[in-house]
Every structure is written in C-alpha cells, then in structure tokens.
Amino acid sequence: MxxxxxxxxxxxxxxxxxxxxxxxxxxxxxxxxxxxxxxxxxxxxxxxxxxxxTSKEDLLYSSLGQMLHSLQMHIEQAEATTAMLPSLELFRHIKGHQRLYIALVTANSLEPIARNLQQQIAQIVEHNLRSQVPANRQLAVPLPVLADFVASAFLSLLVVWLEGNNTWSPEQVDTMFLQMVQPGVKSVLAGGG
Amino acid sequence: MxxxxxxxxxxxxxxxxxxxxxxxxxxxxxxxxxxxxxxxxxxxxxxxxxxxxTSKEDLLYSSLGQMLHSLQMHIEQAEATTAMLPSLELFRHIKGHQRLYIALVTANSLEPIARNLQQQIAQIVEHNLRSQVPANRQLAVPLPVLADFVASAFLSLLVVWLEGNNTWSPEQVDTMFLQMVQPGVKSVLAGGG
DNA sequence: TAGTAACCGAACAGATTGTTCAATAACGGC
DNA sequence: GCCGTTATTGAACAATCTGTTCGGTTACTA
CATH class of the missing domain: 1.10.10 (Arc Repressor Mutant, subunit A)
Known part of the structure; x- marks a missing residue:
C-alpha cells in the first residue's frame, strides 16, 4: 500500500x-x-x-495540522516570558509565516479552517487562563467561553491585519489586541460585575 | 422571463x-x-x-438578506433604549428566530455566511459607537477594527449559546457578553492605555 | 374568459469525483 | 551495484453534478 x-x-x-x-x-x-x-x-x-x-479537505487539514504544530512549538518555547495572554508570540509567529496564514485566514479561506484554528487557539488561551484562577472559583463567564471570546477576537484582528494593514508590526497589533481584550478578561477573572 | x-x-x-x-x-x-x-x-x-x-449560493444569500433586513428593523425599532451596545436586542431577535440562526451560525454553517453576518453586525456596532466619539478624536484602535472586534466576540458567544447552552436566556448571555466586551471598548473610547 | 407568464421535465454537454489496474520507475537494504 | 519492494503513472470507468434549452402544460390576473 x-x-x-x-x-x-x-x-x-x-x-x-x-x-x-x-x-x-x-x-x-x-x-x-x-x-x-x-x-x-x-x-x-x-x-x-x-x-x-482521501480528499482535498484531507490534504488541507494535513497542511493545517503541520502549521498548528509549529505554532504550538513556538508558544511553548516562549512560555518563559509568561504574559497574561501569549498573544504577542502568536502575532510574531504568524508574521513569520505570513504567506500561508494569509492564504488560510483571509478572503480565500473557508469556514472549517477558521473554526479549527479558533478552537486550537482557544485551547491555548484556556490553558493559559486556567493557571491564573483557583480551580473551584465560580466565574461569571465559564472559562471555555472566555477563552473562545479571546480566540475569536484574536482571529478577527488577524484578518484585519493580514488583509489590509500589513504595515502594522506584531507589537502594534498586540497592543491593540490587549487594549480591547484584556480589560474584559481581567474583569471576569477578578469576579467584578 | x-x-x-x-x-x-x-x-x-x-x-x-x-x-x-x-x-x-x-x-x-x-x-x-x-x-x-x-x-x-x-x-x-x-x-x-x-x-x-443563479446558484444555490444565490438562494442562500437571498435568505440571509431577508433575515438581516428583519434584524435591522428590530434594531432600529429598539433604538430608543440606546445602550452603549445594542447587544441585548440582537440576542433577543436571534432567540426569536432560533431555528434559522442555528442552521446559519452553527456547525452546519459555512464561512461566507459567518463572514457576511459578522460584517453586517460590525456595521451596526460601528454606527452605534461612532455616535459616542468626537469625529476628529484619534483612538488607539481604529473604529472599524473595534467594531469588528465586538462583532466577532458577539458571534463567538452566539455559537456557544446556540450550539450548547440553549438554556441561557438572552439576558444572561448579554450579561456575559457585556462583561467581556464592554471594559475593552470603554478603555479604547476613553483613550486610556 | 383569454392572454400572458410561470412551471414542468426531459434531455444535453461538460466537468468532477473516487476507484481500478497493469505498466513503469524509483527507492533502499543487502 | 543488485534486486525485491514500493510508489507513481495514466488511462479508463461509472456516478454525480451543473447550468442550459425547449416544447408542452398549468395557473394566474386583468
């Protein structure tokens, strides 16, 4: 065979x-x-x-899998610099593989990929957040939902970045990202209304 | 013809x-x-x-168009109760057309729809936000990007809601939504770091 | 009621999918 | 370097799907 x-x-x-x-x-x-x-x-x-x-979808997911594996490596390597969200590392990794990400994330993309990507990123985020909240604490927003929120905000900014404003640096994008996302995350984790 | x-x-x-x-x-x-x-x-x-x-896509967008038109009507009617974000109205409208939205937004959906929906919602949000910021103010995050962030967070929560936690009421979902999103939006609009 | 407009359904060429098979070429262990 | 093993090839296949055409039938509306 x-x-x-x-x-x-x-x-x-x-x-x-x-x-x-x-x-x-x-x-x-x-x-x-x-x-x-x-x-x-x-x-x-x-x-x-x-x-x-087995199909073109199979080929696609194989490619996506390779990419996400490399992403995961990148994150884990940089885990020494543990920020609240590892977003800057993500943005940097993406800038380094721009062509593929543009193809996968922007106008030519398709729903299953975006969905898969979002789930994988949400998992990374959830893993990060979980270490910052006591196991038995009840949050106003369940942790998986919060992680999903972060991941989706991340991807939306990614699309804007890769499609249009390619001049922004990873640091600039990350600053914007954190300004929009972090206050909400902090609010939930702090348990405030 | x-x-x-x-x-x-x-x-x-x-x-x-x-x-x-x-x-x-x-x-x-x-x-x-x-x-x-x-x-x-x-x-x-x-x-x-x-x-x-002309195609099944054409039929799909025709259906989507009807739905978004009805959504727009719903928002405009409720514009008297001008909250910072018209999210509760959105959640209510969706609850009222659950079956169609579930079909369109969740696992059976496809990228062009989600994308289209997100753009339309982003426009609604941007329109709302624009009225709250002086025309010549420079924001740390461009308004369209901010609106896109809100719309994507909205849709991500929507998927979680419609796919899994159908027991949550629109009010509960909206509370979670605002807790995650509003602090970031306020932070940007206030011009703070 | 009569004319107009929409529907039907069968048939068509062209493209795509996923499979099969025998022939050919390239690999890698020895 | 030899040779058995394994991957690739290319053609051919049925099955499905797409978008269009056209003569005949049905149903609306003025």
Whole structure:
C-alpha cells in the first residue's frame, strides 16, 4: 500500500501537493479548487493523490495540522516570558509565516479552517487562563467561553491585519489586541460585575 | 422571463426553495447540499430553480438578506433604549428566530455566511459607537477594527449559546457578553492605555 | 374568459469525483 | 551495484453534478 511517509518519493509527493494547494489558495477560494486543479499544479497523477489523501479537505487539514504544530512549538518555547495572554508570540509567529496564514485566514479561506484554528487557539488561551484562577472559583463567564471570546477576537484582528494593514508590526497589533481584550478578561477573572 | 416577485406562483416557488434549503441546512453542511437536493426537497423543477436563482449560493444569500433586513428593523425599532451596545436586542431577535440562526451560525454553517453576518453586525456596532466619539478624536484602535472586534466576540458567544447552552436566556448571555466586551471598548473610547 | 407568464421535465454537454489496474520507475537494504 | 519492494503513472470507468434549452402544460390576473 502507498503512503509510507518515510519514503523519499512519498515525501516529495506530499510536499508537491501541499505546495500546490497553498499556491492555489492564494488565487482562489478552497471550494473553487478541484482535485484536478491540484493535480495539474503539482504535476502528480490522480491515483497518487488518492493514495495519500482521501480528499482535498484531507490534504488541507494535513497542511493545517503541520502549521498548528509549529505554532504550538513556538508558544511553548516562549512560555518563559509568561504574559497574561501569549498573544504577542502568536502575532510574531504568524508574521513569520505570513504567506500561508494569509492564504488560510483571509478572503480565500473557508469556514472549517477558521473554526479549527479558533478552537486550537482557544485551547491555548484556556490553558493559559486556567493557571491564573483557583480551580473551584465560580466565574461569571465559564472559562471555555472566555477563552473562545479571546480566540475569536484574536482571529478577527488577524484578518484585519493580514488583509489590509500589513504595515502594522506584531507589537502594534498586540497592543491593540490587549487594549480591547484584556480589560474584559481581567474583569471576569477578578469576579467584578 | 420568469422571476416576477409579485406573481403568486413565483412567491410560492421562492418560499418552497427557501424552506427546503433551511431544512437541509439543519441536516448537513451547505457545501454538501446539491441543487438537486434542494429541488427534490422542494419538489420544484430544475429549470424553475434557475429561473429564480443563479446558484444555490444565490438562494442562500437571498435568505440571509431577508433575515438581516428583519434584524435591522428590530434594531432600529429598539433604538430608543440606546445602550452603549445594542447587544441585548440582537440576542433577543436571534432567540426569536432560533431555528434559522442555528442552521446559519452553527456547525452546519459555512464561512461566507459567518463572514457576511459578522460584517453586517460590525456595521451596526460601528454606527452605534461612532455616535459616542468626537469625529476628529484619534483612538488607539481604529473604529472599524473595534467594531469588528465586538462583532466577532458577539458571534463567538452566539455559537456557544446556540450550539450548547440553549438554556441561557438572552439576558444572561448579554450579561456575559457585556462583561467581556464592554471594559475593552470603554478603555479604547476613553483613550486610556 | 383569454392572454400572458410561470412551471414542468426531459434531455444535453461538460466537468468532477473516487476507484481500478497493469505498466513503469524509483527507492533502499543487502 | 543488485534486486525485491514500493510508489507513481495514466488511462479508463461509472456516478454525480451543473447550468442550459425547449416544447408542452398549468395557473394566474386583468
């Protein structure tokens, strides 16, 4: 059976397909991309594609998974500088992989990705917040909901940033982010009305 | 040519198609729904469909448009009770059209809708905020970005609400929403760091 | 009631999807 | 470097979907 990830040929195929998809994502929407488009761009045989992935969605999530793994590494490395929210690290990591993120997050993107991304980011945030609140404390807003709020605010700012104001630095974006988000988070964690 | 919106037959056709789509959206994702599915469910001829809409997306946006129009009306009616953010009115309106919103906003939804909804809500919010800040004041966060932040936080909470915690009342949800969002908004409008 | 307008439904070309299979090429352990 | 193993190829396949056309039928409305 095909799909051995260690074989050099397999790696090559997977790399070509991933690159082709990323390229195409910068040209048009995901649902406007056919498997045939990917095959043509990657110059890969039809049967080979289906030996590796079950669908174009499968390929997409494989790429997304790689990216999120790298993101997670980045966060954990920087965890020494434990701010209340690790947002600056996120913004920096994204700036470093701009092209892919632009393709994934902005106009060419699609709902499942944004959703998946938001969930992953929410988990990171929740993990961070949980360490700052006693386990048995009752909050006015459940922690998962609060984390989801932070993640969604994060992504919305990301879209604005990547789509339009590419001149802002990660630090500038982070400052804006924190000014909008942090007061609310503090308010909830403090238990104030 | 077909498509006269006043003719009773046209109205019937459009209603049947819209209902069929909403029904199907509660069963599966939009991109998993074919025109054929809609025709079967609505019991409408293929050519008739294309006489009214250019595609299933067209039908979808027509439905979404109706909904947002009704939402806009609802907001404007309630504008007497000018809170800082008209969020409670939004939550109430949504509770009143739960089924459709659940179909549109939650797991069965798709990116273009969420995006469109967010933009529309952001516009409502921006309109509201603009009246509270002098025209020439420079804010640490541009008003459109701030409005986008509010809208995205709103939608994220909406998803949590409609998908899981359906027992919360609009008032409860609104309280949580404001606790998370309002401090940040005030901070930006006040010009504080 | 009569003319107009919408609906039907079958049929069409073109594109897409996911699978199969035998032939070919490349890999990597020995 | 040899050779068995494994991946890739490319063509062909049925099945589905899309958007359009057109002659005939039905139902509205003036």
């Amino acid at each position: 095909d799909g051995d990830k260690t074989d050099r040929r397999s790696q090559r195929t997977r790399r070509l397909l991933t690159n082709a998809l990323v390229e195409l994502l910068q040209e048009k929407r995901f649902d406007g991309i056919s498997v045939q488009d990917i095959l043509d761009r990657a110059d890969i045989g039809r049967s080979t594609f289906y030996a590796h992935f | 077909d498509g006269d919106k006043t003719d009773r037959r046209s109205q019937r056709t459009r209603r049947l198609l819209t209902n069929a789509l909403v029904e199907l959206l509660q069963e599966k994702r939009f991109d998993g729904i074919s025109v054929q599915d809609i025709l079967d469910r609505a019991d409408i001829g293929r050519s008739t469909f294309y006489a009214h809409f």
